[in-house]
Amino acid sequence: MGPGTEVGHVPMGPSAIPTYAFYPEEFIAELHLAGLNPLALYGCQGIGAHLQEDHLQALMGDAERWPTWRRVLLDTCNHPNIVGVSSHLLAVARSPAAT
Numbered sequence: 001m002g003p004g005t006e007v008g009h010v011p012m013g014p015s016a017i018p019t020y021a022f023y024p025e026e027f028i029a030e031l032h033l034a035g036l037n038p039l040a041l042y043g044c045q046g047i048g049a050h051l052q053e054d055h056l057q058a059l060m061g062d063a064e065r066w067p068t069w070r071r072v073l074l075d076t077c078n079h080p081n082i083v084g085v086s087s088h089l090l091a092v093a094r095s096p097a098a099t
Contacts, residue, residue, distance in 0.1 A: 024083045027091065036093035043086025046073040050085075 022030070024041055031038045043049075048056055048069070059069050076082050083089065 022089075024080070024089065027089055031091055031093050036095060038091055038093045040078060040092040041083050042077045042090040042092075043079075043083040044077070044088040044090050045086050046077045046082055048073055049087060 028038050028041065048059075051059070060066055
């Protein structure tokens with residue numbers, strides 16, 4: 001799969017929205033091509049992405065367990081394995097003009 005490879009369409013109302021998939025290293029390469037200096041890459045869902053929705057909602061509603069889960073999610077969201085399995089990525093990058 002190359003950068004920006006169209007892999008399908010997401011149905012939204014009367015039309016479908018093209019979706020794209022990147023490996024993390026391809027996304028970083030695209031940032032470089034855009035003239036940005038990537039500083040960090042995060043997996044937005046983290047390990048919580050692999051929980052069933054009702055289980056995640058139960059954790060978020062549990063005042064005793066949620067703070068620990070939240071800390072683990074934040075502490076691991078930039079681990080390469082977590083980034084690699086996340087459906088959505090967040091990049092922090094700097095413009096060369098800003099340095």
